[in-house]
Amino acid sequence: MTTPGSAQDALAGVLFLVFALAALFGAGVAVGARRLVRAVAGLALSFLGVAGLYYFLSSPFVAFMQVLIYIGAVCVTIVFAVMLADTSEAASESPKGKLLTLTGAVCSAGVAAALLFAASTAQWHQQPAQPAPGTLERVGVSLLTTYSMSFELISVVLLVAMLGSLVLARRGRDRQ
Amino acid sequence: MNLLGLSQHLETYLVLGALLFAFGLYGMALRRTFIGMLISSELILCGASVNFMAFGRFVAPDQTTGQIVALFVMAIAAAEAAIALSIIIAVYRDFRSIETDAPADLKG
Numbered sequence: 001m002t003t004p005g006s007a008q009d010a011l012a013g014v015l016f017l018v019f020a021l022a023a024l025f026g027a028g029v030a031v032g033a034r035r036l037v038r039a040v041a042g043l044a045l046s047f048l049g050v051a052g053l054y055y056f057l058s059s060p061f062v063a064f065m066q067v068l069i070y071i072g073a074v075c076v077t078i079v080f081a082v083m084l085a086d087t088s089e090a091a092s093e094s095p096k097g098k099l100l101t102l103t104g105a106v107c108s109a110g111v112a113a114a115l116l117f118a119a120s121t122a123q124w125h126q127q128p129a130q131p132a133p134g135t136l137e138r139v140g141v142s143l144l145t146t147y148s149m150s151f152e153l154i155s156v157v158l159l160v161a162m163l164g165s166l167v168l169a170r171r172g173r174d175r176q
Numbered sequence: 177m178n179l180l181g182l183s184q185h186l187e188t189y190l191v192l193g194a195l196l197f198a199f200g201l202y203g204m205a206l207r208r209t210f211i212g213m214l215i216s217s218e219l220i221l222c223g224a225s226v227n228f229m230a231f232g233r234f235v236a237p238d239q240t241t242g243q244i245v246a247l248f249v250m251a252i253a254a255a256e257a258a259i260a261l262s263i264i265i266a267v268y269r270d271f272r273s274i275e276t277d278a279p280a281d282l283k284g
Contacts, residue, residue: 057233111198169262
């Protein structure tokens with residue numbers, strides 16, 4: 001345990017635990033917080049933790065995109081909507097009925113238990129780790145050759161979503 | 177099992193993805209406002225992405241597959257956020273509220 005390699009491994013393990021805990025704790029805050037702004041902050045923390053997980057899955061490009069798109073665009077847009085559509089007293093959520101809350105908790109705990117059971121019992125055919133797994137260059141090449149259809153679909157979907165949100169947000173203004 | 181070597185196991189990521197998915201599901205049932213439900217749906221998509229990335233890293237023969245799927249999910253989530261937020265703004269203009277009970281006035 002005194003060689004530098006193992007010390008680095010231990011540091012990486014601690015960092016991984018920090019990222020995993022950040023993802024789970026942020027998700028808990030995002031679901032449980034009464035005020036919506038606090039929930040968005042928890043969501044951003046959870047996204048940061050998931051970006052760390054992506055880095056440990058040896059794909060720093062996707063981790064960077066996670067920070068850029070989710071934290072930089074989606075969270076900021078949600079905060080924008082909270083500011084636009086919320087007066088300060090309506091920003092806190094009153095909880096739903098006890099029965100509904102209990103049903104939701106039981107159902108999601110059931111789904112979680114089923115997924116955990118499947119993850120712990122199934123046997124996967126694991127590949128040996130390749131020397132240069134999933135570098136940015138390979139992602140770019142396969143995005144333009146094997147998966148060019150998904151590349152085109154992403155651009156079309158984003159264009160249609162932009163136009164659709166413009167149309168939807170404008171429709172309400174005509175009525176006023 | 178060594179706690180510090182958890183990042184090298186497929187099961188760790190599957191467990192984390194399942195927990196994120198369940199948190200999102202619980203939030204979808206619990207939340208009363210549209211923005212709260214949007215936040216929960218982002219958590220659900222994130223949990224699914226973690227699973228795809230883990231399978232792409234540990235199981236798939238081509239290492240880029242999981243990353244492409246994760247990028248696709250990110251783009252879909254961004255488009256979904258834009259559409260949902262414009263719907264929320266439109267609903268807020270008509271009902272002066274973002275609670276899910278308000279548009280229920282529409283039925284008969």
